Amino acid sequence: MKASPPTEAPSRWRAGARHLRSSATTRVAGRPRLRKNAVRALKSLGGAIGYAAFVEPYWISLTHVDVPVPGLSPELDGYRIVHLTDIHHNLVSGPAFLESVVRTANSLDGDLVALTGDFVTHNPRRMPQCFRILSGLRAPDGIFATRGNHDYGLPLDRMSRIARRAGVRLLENEHETVSASRHRIAGGGDARIVVAGVGDLWEGHPNPSLALMGAPSDGVRVLLSHNPQVAEIVAPWHRVAIQLSGHTHGGQVRPFHRPLRMLSDGTAKYASGLVEAPATRVYVSRGVGTSALRLRWNCRPEIALVVLRSVPGEP
Secondary structure: OOOOOOOOHHHHHHHHHHHHHHHHHHHOOOOOOHHHHHHHHHHHHHHHHHHHHOOOHHHEEEEEEEEEOOOOOHHHOOOEEEEOOOOOOOOOHHHHHHHHHHHHHHOOOOOOEEEEEEEEEEOHHHHHHHHHOOOOOOOOOOOOOOOHHHOOOOOOHHHHHHHHHHOEOOOOOOEEEEEEEOOOOOOOOOOOOEEEEOOOOOOOOOOOOOOOOOOOOOOEEEEEEOOHHHHHHHHHHHHHEEEEEOOOOHOOOOOOHHHHHHHHOOOOOOOOOEOOOOOOEEEEEEOOOOOOOOOOOOOOOOOEEEEEOOOOOOO
């Protein structure tokens, strides 16, 4: 006759397992402050990600920038340039968002509109739709553009045709001279603006000398360059009053209000705002769209109104 197996050991194991479960539960449940803080941290993290993904990228900031220009004609004191850049028209920055950008830009009542590239992100087939919406922009002295590094998926001649149908003049190492249509003083003369555009620093061949070749000497020179570091090759004899640029998105994600170098092209100098370059001033806009990283933090999208001003004290 076989002896029955002992039951004492399994009973002890079951009792030990119950004790461990009870002990673990007591340790967690017995620290409500720790649990509450953990829950709050998770909620804060979720809220921060939600804000960075769904709120700030659509919360456009309007920036007013006064740029003093030595020797500026009185007829051009107060000349208004609306600057848009880095639209990155895609599924996130879709038609409704871009239409709101156009309405806001028009409300600034600019004399001229400057578009400094990156109209799309990776899909050049979105370019025609992007420019169809941009055709709603209004400015009496015209709308001018230059290409960004993301725009080289289309040949220059094709992109120029798309832009032209939208009423936009695309400039690639060339310039256009326009006469100011609004007279700011009684009996004002013919005040001229030279708008020049260069190729992209990464994908093209920026050449400020070629872009300004033959430009009238009495015109105020505005240079459009997607990449702000082109300012390092602008020379004093180019006599550029202001360069308008984008590309960096202002860093896009700015913990502690400082741009991440990897998201601002590795340079802090030209991350955003009005910058003194060796031979000119550069305004670097944070742009209205985003890169493949669809987040913004402490770095709202921007439409800039750049206003040319006479230097105080000049005759």
